[in-house]
Amino acid sequence: MSAAIDTIRFENVSKFYGEVLGVNRINLSLSPGITTLVGPNGSGKTTLMNLMTGLVQPSRGKISVLGLEPSNATQFFCNVGYCAQFDSFPRGLTGFQFVLDSLMLFGMSEDDARDLAVEALERVQLDAAAAHRNIAGYSKGMRQKIRLAQAVAHHPRVLVLDEPLNGLDPMARAESLALFQELGRQGMHVIISSHILDEVDRVSDRVVLITGGYLIAQGNIHEVRQKVRDKPMQLLIRCDKPDLLASKMFAVNHCVEARLHADGGGIFLRTGDVDQFYRLLNEIAIEGAVKIEAVAPFDDNANAIYQYLIGSDGSTA
Amino acid sequence: MSVFQHDYRPYDGPTTALWKRPLVLARYGLGEAWGSKITVGLAVLALLPCIVDLVLMYLANNPVAKMLVMRGNPLLEINEKFFLGMLETQCWFALVLAAWIAPRLVSFDLGDNALPILLSHPISRFSYVLGKFIALTLSLSYVTWIPLLVLFVYQCYASPVPWTMGHLGIAVGMFVGCVVWIILLSFIGLAVASWVKWRVIATGAMFAVIFVPAGVGAIASTVLRTKWGMLLNFPVVMSELWQRLVGAPQLFPGRMDLPSPALVAVLIAASLACVAVLNARIRAREVVRG
Numbered sequence: 001m002s003a004a005i006d007t008i009r010f011e012n013v014s015k016f017y018g019e020v021l022g023v024n025r026i027n028l029s030l031s032p033g034i035t036t037l038v039g040p041n042g043s044g045k046t047t048l049m050n051l052m053t054g055l056v057q058p059s060r061g062k063i064s065v066l067g068l069e070p071s072n073a074t075q076f077f078c079n080v081g082y083c084a085q086f087d088s089f090p091r092g093l094t095g096f097q098f099v100l101d102s103l104m105l106f107g108m109s110e111d112d113a114r115d116l117a118v119e120a121l122e123r124v125q126l127d128a129a130a131a132h133r134n135i136a137g138y139s140k141g142m143r144q145k146i147r148l149a150q151a152v153a154h155h156p157r158v159l160v161l162d163e164p165l166n167g168l169d170p171m172a173r174a175e176s177l178a179l180f181q182e183l184g185r186q187g188m189h190v191i192i193s194s195h196i197l198d199e200v201d202r203v204s205d206r207v208v209l210i211t212g213g214y215l216i217a218q219g220n221i222h223e224v225r226q227k228v229r230d231k232p233m234q235l236l237i238r239c240d241k242p243d244l245l246a247s248k249m250f251a252v253n254h255c256v257e258a259r260l261h262a263d264g265g266g267i268f269l270r271t272g273d274v275d276q277f278y279r280l281l282n283e284i285a286i287e288g289a290v291k292i293e294a295v296a297p298f299d300d301n302a303n304a305i306y307q308y309l310i311g312s313d314g315s316t317a
Numbered sequence: 318m319s320v321f322q323h324d325y326r327p328y329d330g331p332t333t334a335l336w337k338r339p340l341v342l343a344r345y346g347l348g349e350a351w352g353s354k355i356t357v358g359l360a361v362l363a364l365l366p367c368i369v370d371l372v373l374m375y376l377a378n379n380p381v382a383k384m385l386v387m388r389g390n391p392l393l394e395i396n397e398k399f400f401l402g403m404l405e406t407q408c409w410f411a412l413v414l415a416a417w418i419a420p421r422l423v424s425f426d427l428g429d430n431a432l433p434i435l436l437s438h439p440i441s442r443f444s445y446v447l448g449k450f451i452a453l454t455l456s457l458s459y460v461t462w463i464p465l466l467v468l469f470v471y472q473c474y475a476s477p478v479p480w481t482m483g484h485l486g487i488a489v490g491m492f493v494g495c496v497v498w499i500i501l502l503s504f505i506g507l508a509v510a511s512w513v514k515w516r517v518i519a520t521g522a523m524f525a526v527i528f529v530p531a532g533v534g535a536i537a538s539t540v541l542r543t544k545w546g547m548l549l550n551f552p553v554v555m556s557e558l559w560q561r562l563v564g565a566p567q568l569f570p571g572r573m574d575l576p577s578p579a580l581v582a583v584l585i586a587a588s589l590a591c592v593a594v595l596n597a598r599i600r601a602r603e604v605v606r607g
Contacts, residue, residue: 053437055601074335077439079327084437088430090345090354104341105438107332116328155328163464 001044003281007031008052008158008189013061021213022047026061028218030191034184035206037193038306044213046085049160052191053082065158066189078106081156083147085163085193089135094193095146096121096131099153106154119176120153125175140167148176158189165194177203201302211310225300231308232256232270237281238294240265252280268298338440342448343455349425350418350456355393359417359553363410363460370403370468378475395472395480397565400465400487404559407465408498411457418456419506420519422449427598428514436601446507446595453503462495490562498555505589511598527551547575548583558584 008030015022023044037045051063054070054077063069068076089098098290099120103113121131124145132137135146144167151159161180165173181203184190194200207224209216217224225233238261239245246258246267254277257270271277285292301310350356376382377393393399413429426432435445469488473481505526513519530575534549560567 050433050601055433055437073441074439077437078332082434082437084430084433086430086433088434090349090435091351091425091429091432093345101341101345102434102438102598104333105338105340105435105440106328106440107335108328109331109333112330148436155326157327 003113008066008191009062010048010051011054013051013058013063015051015056015060022056023051023210023213023215026215028215029206030189030206030208032184032187032189032198034180034190034192034203036197036200036204036207036302037191037210037226038197038207038302038310039193039210039216040310043211043310046162047212047213048208049082049162049191049193053080053159053160055082076152079157081151081154081159083151083159083161083164085166087140088269089143089146091136092134094132094134095126095142095149096136096140098146099131099149099150102150103153108154116153116155117149118148123152123179124149128192141169141172144168144176145172152183153181158191159183160191162193163195164192165199173199191239197301197303197306204302207302207305209305209309216309217299217305220303221305222297222300224305225297226274231299232272233277233297233298234268234270234304235276235277236261236266236268236296236298237292238266238267240291240293241289245284248284248290249277249280251277266293275284335439335444338438338516339444339448339451342435342440342445346422346449346452347455347531348565349421350452352555353417353421356414356418356456358383359410359414360460363407363414364464366406366410367404367464367468369432373399374468374472374475378472378477380477382418395476397484397487397563400469400491401560401565403465403468404494404563407461407553408495408559411461411495411498411502412524414460415457415502415506416520416523419453419523420502420510420513420516421568422452423507423510424516424519427511432599433601441495442596442599445519445577446599449507450503453506454499457499457502458495461499462492465491465495486564489549490559494555494559494562497584499556501551501555501588504588504595508591508594508598511595520585544575548579551587554580554583 008028010028011306013026021044026048037048039045047056051058052065054065054073057070065076066079068079070076070140090101093101096117099117100110103116104110108116121128121266126142126145126149130142131146135143138146144164148161148164151161157215159180164176164180168176177199180190180192184203184205192200192204200223204221206218206220208218209224217228237245242260242264246260246269249255249258249269249271254273255269255271259268261267269277281292281295282288373393374395376386377395392485426435432445436442440448466488469491472484481571506523509522509526510516510519513522531550531552534546534553536546537549538544538546555573558577561577
């Protein structure tokens, strides 16, 4: 399979709503797996998703999803599943009818649509009794599940999920994340926007950071973190003599902060040069004065990257 | 690091033809429209005049009943004028029904923000409108040309003298007149419903779109002493058109004559204006103005 037909590409894409900027000069190339869109409210995440799903057309630039352009509606939409952020359903339908009619809009025969609807409802673990009740009577979590079922039912290759974890209880969130992981592993594109960064962080293969309509960073979370060089990296080192390790680390000038762990069994260190830090840590370990048990990066996650690059107020750092 | 197994298989079974997909939306729409008891009530009410007309036709065609009930009164004649009256009655009932149904078809989708979900399927905005349009025209057909043609067929059957061949023009005229009115009402109904998200206001706005220009047109005609202002008066325009299509004598002989091409042109212009409104409003996302 060539790269072009297995990637989602944005080439210099801009979208303006009249005079309001949606996104500007976005260049992106997303390969299969789970991609998380991260950004404050109004940053352009939903616009990016709408562009990806062909719901809005770019003012400038070109988008191709698995080699397909949105103008090729029949094939394009059959390959894309979309789960909207809003609590929006055609009125008066049961959950099952909603998924069934959605499948028939994709062109499935009624028999195929029934089978696929049942499969999708099983996949999101919505029980059959609930599926045959009117959506108007659903809880927020059930509505989220039925939206997700509708998005995955026609077996799309690209799944675009706008805030899919909103309103779900912890158990349902865990089930949804497991489903996303499974789909990602199978080679599907799963694009998620979410504010629950701690949870999506665990399953994401890459992040796309966006603010004010501009792309700030994209790529594997660890790679992105390493590129944020102006923010010292924080690591947790589990060892038997944390105070001795801290004093040795402070002897070099790339180490800017050391803090004892609450249980006394390790230290948090901030370093401006990770390579030098690891070299020094190796030397300390070989010396044998300190017994190192574990070393783990503490801030190479989506939440920390979000804080460093965008800031809690949404301004670019 | 993920390991991508690439064993995900998209659906590759047979799919239906593209033209069939708006029918799914039409089915949605019909369910939505007829799920309301008020719709059913209005439709039943709209059929009451047909029952009265049926009784009148029976009386007019049955010699015994004619003698006993009508006492040979020649006032009741089943002719073009009779059918024109029926056509006008049913068509105005259709307006009431359209004002109730159209907002249910579109305003709910807009109010519930369901358009992004629906338009993320392989259907275009045109297909969406077409689906709703089919639902509305079918609903309106139920109270217009279908009962009218049934009554026409009954008259053909009940008439003691050969009647059908000499009056086929009535059936054609009624059918065409109903279809023109249904199409216009459907365009106006969907356009108004797409513009006004609140259903009750949309229902009122539908009547306003029909009757407010009529008032403006009447004022313009009086002030400017011209007959062309009447072109803004949909009731007059349609009444003239129906009368000509059915071949009945003028209901108001003193009224200024409007040329048929002008009547057709104003209906086409109104429909195009509605299409423009639908094009602006039926979108997956609202346009944000800066």
